[in-house]
Amino acid sequence: MDDFYYEGDGLRCEGVALEEIAHAVGTPTYVYSHAAIEKAYNELDEAFSGLDHLVCYAVKANGNLAVLRALASLGAGADIVSGGELYRAMRAGFDPKKVVFAGVGKTEQELMAGLGERILLFNVESASELERLEQIAARFGKRARVSLRVNPDVDAGSHDHITTGRERDKFGIPVDQALALAERAKEYGCVDIIGVHQHIGSQITKLDPFKDSVERSAGLVDELKARHFDIRYFNIGGGLGIRYKDEETPTPGELVEAIRPTLEASGTKILCEMGRFISGAAGVLLTGVVYRKKSGEKDFIVADAGMNDLLRPSLYDAHHEIRAVKQNGSVTGADLVGPVCESGDYLARDRELPDAQEGDLLAVMGAGAYGFSMASNYNSRPRPAEVMVSGDRWAVVREREHYADLVKGELVPAFL
Numbered sequence: 126m127d128d129f130y131y132e133g134d135g136l137r138c139e140g141v142a143l144e145e146i147a148h149a150v151g152t153p154t155y156v157y158s159h160a161a162i163e164k165a166y167n168e169l170d171e172a173f174s175g176l177d178h179l180v181c182y183a184v185k186a187n188g189n190l191a192v193l194r195a196l197a198s199l200g201a202g203a204d205i206v207s208g209g210e211l212y213r214a215m216r217a218g219f220d221p222k223k224v225v226f227a228g229v230g231k232t233e234q235e236l237m238a239g240l241g242e243r244i245l246l247f248n249v250e251s252a253s254e255l256e257r258l259e260q261i262a263a264r265f266g267k268r269a270r271v272s273l274r275v276n277p278d279v280d281a282g283s284h285d286h287i288t289t290g291r292e293r294d295k296f297g298i299p300v301d302q303a304l305a306l307a308e309r310a311k312e313y314g315c316v317d318i319i320g321v322h323q324h325i326g327s328q329i330t331k332l333d334p335f336k337d338s339v340e341r342s343a344g345l346v347d348e349l350k351a352r353h354f355d356i357r358y359f360n361i362g363g364g365l366g367i368r369y370k371d372e373e374t375p376t377p378g379e380l381v382e383a384i385r386p387t388l389e390a391s392g393t394k395i396l397c398e399m400g401r402f403i404s405g406a407a408g409v410l411l412t413g414v415v416y417r418k419k420s421g422e423k424d425f426i427v428a429d430a431g432m433n434d435l436l437r438p439s440l441y442d443a444h445h446e447i448r449a450v451k452q453n454g455s456v457t458g459a460d461l462v463g464p465v466c467e468s469g470d471y472l473a474r475d476r477e478l479p480d481a482q483e484g485d486l487l488a489v490m491g492a493g494a495y496g497f498s499m500a501s502n503y504n505s506r507p508r509p510a511e512v513m514v515s516g517d518r519w520a521v522v523r524e525r526e527h528y529a530d531l532v533k534g535e536l537v538p539a540f541l
């Protein structure tokens with residue numbers, strides 16, 4: 126998180142004091158470092174050097190148009206999981222030939238939209254989806270390029286909610302069914318099976334699950350090739366973890382070196398689709414302290430950001446480092462809680478935190494991925510503003526929502 130650092134007692138993002146942004150835009154506000162996004166993307170891209178490859182960015186991690194534009198300009202591809210993400214990716218300027226579309230429940234409209242944009246690959250997750258895609262492609266006189274998303278039955282070892290590659294998870298096609306499905310698809314006229322895809326989970330901090338799953342999925346690449354399928358793409362998914370607390374995560378270089386022989390032997394173009402690694406450490410959530418209160422042994426710092434702004438602590442008990450925007454060196458054992466009417470609404474629980482007083486500003490670190498993208502209007506709270514910093518410049522890249530946004534599209538019927 127080098128792009129967030131203290132100069133004197135003030136926390137900065139690149140060349141800009143976070144206090145300046147908070148005073149100008151208010152809180153809560155997400156702040157993203159353009160330099161950090163660029164560095165993370167480049168680190169991944171360089172890790173794959175020597176291999177024909179494309180680094181895609183998982184739009185779900187942070188789909189702000191400015192973030193997407195920054196990555197599209199660097200040459201990244203986009204991994205999407207909905208028609209809405211396709212819309213964002215196209216608005217941001219991604220080349221459709223670099224877009225891959227995953228997801229277990231793609232609707233007809235979404236499949237049509239992907240075909241309409243001539244995206245690179247549909248990562249098909251079931252026999253039913255493949256059949257639907259064939260029907261739609263035939264109806265519109267199109268051809269669909271397909272990767273079969275396999276479920277390699279490997280435990281990624283991350284939080285249960287975000288592990289996707291075990292047999293009991295809903296994602297992908299079991300390896301033993303994938304061959305039969307591909308054979309059946311030989312009778313289809315409009316889908317071309319040209320890739321194998323896997324994604325075993327998120328916030329993965331060990332190499333072994335990557336190695337094991339890539340080896341298994343590469344076995345399918347070989348078998349499909351042996352049966353004369355023209356397999357040109359092998360998508361190893363996303364999931365590389367970042368350090369939120371004290372996790373020892375592999376670097377992209379270590380990851381790629383661990384699987385390079387398998388990737389080389391596959392004779393395919395290698396795709397990956399990282400989200401968190403690219404944007405996670407590049408963002409913070411700025412929040413203001415509204416009140417301090419005590420209850421028995423507990424000390425609460427009540428912030429103006431809550432689970433509706435950053436859900437990860439409430440949903441996964443995830444750890445995010447909390448820093449004072451103006452450091453005074455004093456710390457206290459407390460919970461940092463939000464204003465939402467849920468006891469599970471917290472940003473940090475039973476932690477040593479900056480001893481922030483009413484009116485002080487705090488930064489929730491590592492909030493650039495799955496922060497704003499999972500924010501909601503729960504408790505009718507407008508979603509926060511988003512800001513991007515680049516060097517000593519900064520810009521609002523999403524306005525704070527207004528109360529009118531909360532009721533947009535709602536109608537009171539005539540019979541009331």
Ligand SMILES: Cc1ncc(COP(=O)(O)O)c(C=O)c1O
Nearest residue numbers: 183227324327363364399400401
């Ligand atoms: C299919 C797919 N690809 C890529 C990602 C990105 O994962 P991460 O942000 O952990 O890199 C996800 C989310 O886990 C996903 O579901």
Ligand SMILES: N[C@@H](CCCC[NH3+])C(=O)O
Nearest residue numbers: 185287327328437494495
């Ligand atoms: N939303 C999760 C990760 C799930 C990734 C989506 N497949 C998180 O905040 O960590």
